[in-house]
Amino acid sequence: MKAPPFDLVAPTSxxxxxxxxxxxxxxxxxxxVLAGGQSLLLDLHHRRVRPGLVVDLRRVPGLGAVDVHGSGVRIGALVRHRAFEDPALVPGAVGRVLPVMAEHVGHPPIRELGTFCGSLxxxxxxxEWALLAVTLGAQVTLRSAAGTRTVAAAEFSTGPHATxxxxxxxxxxxxxxxPPPGAGAGFVEHRRTEASFAAAAALVVLEVGDVSVRACRIGLAGAADRPVRATRAEAVLTGAPVTAESFAAAARVAAHEDADPRAEPHGPVDHRRQVLSVLVRRALVAALDDTARAGGEEAA
Ligand SMILES: Cc1cc2nc3c(=O)[nH]c(=O)nc-3n(C[C@H](O)[C@H](O)[C@H](O)COP(=O)(O)OP(=O)(O)OC[C@H]3O[C@@H](n4cnc5c(N)ncnc54)[C@H](O)[C@@H]3O)c2cc1C
Incomplete structure (x- = not known):
């Protein structure tokens, strides 16, 4: 189908x-807004949206930077998915997990054009990027003619394609x-085909002491109508020994108490919980492995 008629403007500020x-x-x-166009153009051609005006953002300067500062990273509105394939872009655990996550966003042409902020x-x-933002506790900056406001990523999405x-x-x-130096991150995703969206995914950021878990963040996708933190599982794991048993217990809590999945044609609720439990356990193990890499990087 052809896109419906609309006016187009391309501002330069x-x-x-x-x-x-x-x-x-x-x-x-x-x-x-036209950012990377990787979702908007499909929506237009399928006539899921019929905007009277499209604002092409691509000529606006100053929106394409990734700024790493002391305790965080600022990602501008025109930063493409592809930028996060570079393992040297961001330091530490987030820098190591970004390329793993980026690889799961569509396929290379989508990553070449689509943007991180457009995805949110x-x-x-x-x-994937909404899961990252919710898990890390990101802030989203919104600007209008009336001023600027920030919204916690966890409050930004209100459901499928709604914010x-x-x-x-x-x-x-x-x-x-x-996260602080020494933390590890692990991401595991389940999807039906190479280029499809995730059916479910888990992202874990883990800080471990000598024998126990000092702090953790567990994010789930496919557990609700938007990415969510598994706060009950985080509470179970914080202070627990670093063992396969405590990882399995936290994964069970994430899948059965934090998650509220809906049945889908390919996945009844029990199956979805089982998948989430496996993903969380694997992401915990991947994050623990990554803490060893963090130790190696700090020693170097
Ligand atoms: C085949 C295929 C597979 C894909 N697989 C995945 C996947 O696995 N994981 C994944 O996360 N995504 C996937 N995508 C979507 C892709 O990531 C898009 O790039 C992304 O969803 C939207 O980013 P965009 O920059 O292309 O935004 P656009 O398509 O330009 O815009 C999308 C929407 O966001 C709004 N918007 C965009 N930028 C802004 C802004 N700065 N301020 C306000 N509103 C804005 C627009 O108004 C529009 O409604 C896939 C897409 C395709 C076509």
């Missing part, structure tokens, strides 16, 4: 972009806090 969004928000069908704005329930972003707001950046 953030100020002009937000003014265009404000003007477009009142049009029938509203306004859409499109809010697919199992998108708290108003039509006239531009998502300008996402700030990811970085």
């Amino acid at each position: 953030i100020e002009d972009a937000v003014l265009a969004l404000a003007a477009g928000a009142d049009r029938p069908g509203g306004v859409a 704005a499109w809010a697919h329930p199992t998108a 708290v972003r108003g039509d006239a707001e531009l998502l300008t950046a996402v700030d990811l806090p970085l």
